[in-house]
Amino acid sequence: MFRVGALLFLFAFGSQALVDRGKVVALNNVNYYVGGTPVSRLDISRTDSFQAAVIPDSDIFPLTVINLGTSTFAGTQFRTHVANFSSSDDVFQPEFLRTIYLQNERNVTSSVDLASCSPLLKQSGNHLLMTAKSITSRLGGVVQTTLTECLPHGPYFVSAKTGDIFKAYRLYHDENLAFIQGAIDNGANGFMSLPAVTEDVIARSIAVPSRLYYTVTDDQPLAGLRFGLKDIYHVKGLRTSAGSRSYFYTYGPQNTTAPSVQQLLNQGAVLVGKMGTVQFANAGSPTADWVDLHCPFNPRGDGYQDPSGSSTGPGAGIASYDWLDFSVGSDTGGSMRGPAGSQGVYGNRPSTGAVSMDHVVPLSNALDTAGAFARDADIYARVVQHWYTNTNTDYRDYPKRLEWVPQGSGYFSPSSLSSEASTAIENFLHGLESFLGTNRTIVNVTQQWAETRPSNTTADINELFNTTYAVLTTVDQWNLVGEPLFADYAAVHDGRTPFINPNPLARWQWGQETNSNSSYGAALHNMTMFRDWWQTSGFGAPDNTTCSEYFISTNSPPLGFDYWAIAGYAGAGEVIVPVGESPYNSTISGKTEYLPVSVALQAARGCDHMLAGLVRDLQASGVLKAVNTGPRLWS
CATH class of the missing domain: 3.90.1300.10 (Amidase signature (AS) domain)
Known part of the structure; x- marks a missing residue:
C-alpha cells in the first residue's frame, strides 16, 4: 500500500509539473514560436497526406488558410493572394504553402479550378490542398475537411497529433x-x-x-x-x-x-x-x-x-x-x-x-x-x-x-x-x-511671466519652480511606490531592504526629507x-x-x-x-x-x-x- 501510494503521489506530481509551453521551430531558416492557445482544430482524420509537410523533429506542419472572395477560385486569384501575403506580411513565407486550406463564408458555395492552380501549387511545394465541405472541385486531389472555428486568412501551424491550429509567431x-x-x-x-x-x-x-x-x-x-x-x-x-x-x-x-x-x-x-x-x-x-x-x-x-x-x-x-x-x-x-x-x-x-x-x-x-x-x-x-x-x-x-x-x-x-x-x-x-x-x-x-504674472508672486519664474518638480515627483513616488515596496519586500525577506538604483534611491531619500503637507501643497499650488x-x-x-x-x-x-x-x-x-x-x-x-x-x-x-x-x-x-x-x- 505504501509503495502504491508513493507511486501515485509521484505520478500526480509529475503530471502537474509537465506543462507544454510551446516550442520553437525553424521554417526555411526562420524561427517561429508555436504554442499558446489553439485558435481552431482541423479534422485530420480524413487524410494522412500532411505527414509529408511535417517539420523535421517535430509534430508540427505549416498551413496557409485562404478565404475565397469569389465563387470560383482559379490560378489568377491564387497568385494574387500569395503575392499580397508576401508583400504585406513578414511572418508569411512560401513554405507555409506546403498545406493549404480554402474556406468561404457560411452558406456560400464555391468551386476550385484546380487545373489553373496546379502550376503554382507545384512551384510552392504544396503537399496537400484542403477545402471546406462547401467548396467543390471538378478534379481529384482535393481533400474536404472541416475547422472547428473559421479563421482569418494567413499562416498557421498545426499539430499532426491533435489537429490543433496555432497562430504563427515569427521570432x-x-x-x-x-x-x-x-x-x-x-x-x-x-x-x-x-x-x-x-x-x-x-x-x-x-x-x-x-x-x-x-x-x-x-x-x-x-x-x-x-x-x-x-x-x-x-x-x-x-x-x-x-x-x-x-x-x-x-x-x-x-x-x-x-x-x-x-x-x-x-x-x-x-x-x-x-x-x-x-x-x-x-x-x-x-x-x-x-x-x-x-x-x-x-x-x-x-x-x-x-x-x-x-x-x-x-x-x-x-x-x-x-x-x-x-x-x-x-x-x-x-x-x-x-x-x-x-x-x-x-x-x-x-x-x-x-x-x-x-x-x-x-x-x-x-x-x-x-x-x-x-x-x-x-x-x-x-x-x-x-x-x-x-x-x-x-x-x-x-x-x-x-x-x-x-x-x-x-x-x-x-x-x-x-x-x-x-x-x-x-x-x-x-x-x-x-x-x-x-x-x-x-x-x-x-x-x-514677469510682466503678466499673478499678483503676490515672484517675478523670477526660476525661483518659483526651483523645487516644484522635485517635490511633486519624489514625494508622490515615495508614498505611492517606495514605501509600499520596502514594506512588502521586507515582509517576505526577513526584514531586508530591496536594492534600488542610485538615482531613484537618492530621489526617494530627498522626498522623505521634504515629505510635508506644506511643501507638497506649495508645489501643487505653484x-x-x-x-x-x-x-x-x-x-x-x-x-x-x-x-x-x-x-x-x-x-x-x-x-x-x-x-x-x-x-x-x-x-x-x-x-x-x-x-x-x-x-x-x-x-x-x-x-x-x-x-x-x-x-x-x-x-x-x-x-x-x-x-x-x-x-x-x-x-x-x-x-x-x-x-x-x-x-x-x-x-
Whole structure:
C-alpha cells in the first residue's frame, strides 16, 4: 500500500509539473514560436497526406488558410493572394504553402479550378490542398475537411497529433535590448510571457503574429498594429518590473490590464512585449544608473549614444525594428520627449488627463501622462486620435499664430547647435510657416511671466519652480511606490531592504526629507497657478476654430526649469518631430556618424488631436518625413 501510494503521489506530481509551453521551430531558416492557445482544430482524420509537410523533429506542419472572395477560385486569384501575403506580411513565407486550406463564408458555395492552380501549387511545394465541405472541385486531389472555428486568412501551424491550429509567431532578436519580455495573448483576456529564446548575445526573442489576421474596421481602427509597452504599465498575466528586479519578484503576475492599454487592445492593436524603463520612470544616465537591468541601445549614430529616458526601451525599440509599428511610454518631465529627440522619431507628451493612468506605476499623479512613439506621422496620428478620448476633437483649421521660442540652455542652446542642425531647424520653420500661412513670432516666456504674472508672486519664474518638480515627483513616488515596496519586500525577506538604483534611491531619500503637507501643497499650488496663467496670459489660450493659438519650441532635456517643463506644468500637449541630422566625429566607430535633430511642437491643453493631425498633414505635404530604423534617419 505504501509503495502504491508513493507511486501515485509521484505520478500526480509529475503530471502537474509537465506543462507544454510551446516550442520553437525553424521554417526555411526562420524561427517561429508555436504554442499558446489553439485558435481552431482541423479534422485530420480524413487524410494522412500532411505527414509529408511535417517539420523535421517535430509534430508540427505549416498551413496557409485562404478565404475565397469569389465563387470560383482559379490560378489568377491564387497568385494574387500569395503575392499580397508576401508583400504585406513578414511572418508569411512560401513554405507555409506546403498545406493549404480554402474556406468561404457560411452558406456560400464555391468551386476550385484546380487545373489553373496546379502550376503554382507545384512551384510552392504544396503537399496537400484542403477545402471546406462547401467548396467543390471538378478534379481529384482535393481533400474536404472541416475547422472547428473559421479563421482569418494567413499562416498557421498545426499539430499532426491533435489537429490543433496555432497562430504563427515569427521570432525576432531584440539586439538593442529594448524589451524586458516578449508577450503573447493567453486566450483568456490576458497575456503570457513568451517562453521562447533563440540564440543571440544577451538578446531576448520577441514573437510577432501575422499581420494577415487583422482587418481594420470602425470598431478596430488600430487592427494589426504591433506595439511594445513601457514596463510600468500593468498587463493581466504579466509581471511588471518598473526597471527593478526587487519589484518584479516581489509582486506576481498582474490581475488587471491598465485601462489605457486595454483601450489600445480593444481597438485592435497587438501587444508584443514590455520594454525597458529607467528604474521607476526616473531619470538615469547609462550605464551608471542602470544596475538591475541593462540600458537599451540607441541605434542612431555609432550605436552607443545616450538613448535618454525614462521611456528608454520604447524609444530605442521603435527606432530599431521595422517589425514594430508604435510603442507606448510615459512622460512626467520629459520621459517621452527626451527619447523621441535622441532617437529622431515622433513622440509626444499628451495633455494631462488625455488617457487614464490607472494601474500604472506612478512617478507623480499630478504630472504623469501616456505617450506614443512612431517612425511615421500617419501611424502616430492614427494612434493618438483613437487613443485620447478625453481631448478636444472639434477643430476646423490649424492655428494661424506661430510662436517660436529659440531660447535654450546648455547643450541645447542655439549657440551650441551645429550649422547642419541650425539649417535643419530653419528649413522646418520655413516649411511650417508656409503650410500655416503665417510667420513666426519670437516670444520670451520668462519675460511674459514677469510682466503678466499673478499678483503676490515672484517675478523670477526660476525661483518659483526651483523645487516644484522635485517635490511633486519624489514625494508622490515615495508614498505611492517606495514605501509600499520596502514594506512588502521586507515582509517576505526577513526584514531586508530591496536594492534600488542610485538615482531613484537618492530621489526617494530627498522626498522623505521634504515629505510635508506644506511643501507638497506649495508645489501643487505653484503648478496650478502657472497652468491658469498659461491658459490666460501666457501662450496656451484655447481657440474655438483652431483649438489652440500655436506654440513651438526647440527640444531640450528635463534639467532644472527650462522650456521642457512648460507642457507638464501647463498640462498641455507637446510632440517631438524629426527635422534633420547633424554629423559628428565618433570616437567609437572612428567615422563620421549622424545624430537626429528634432523640434517640439506644443499647443493648448486638450488639443492633442489637432497636433496629431497637423503632424500627419505636414508629412503629407513634405515638410516632415517618415524615418527609417538604424543608424540614419534617412538613407
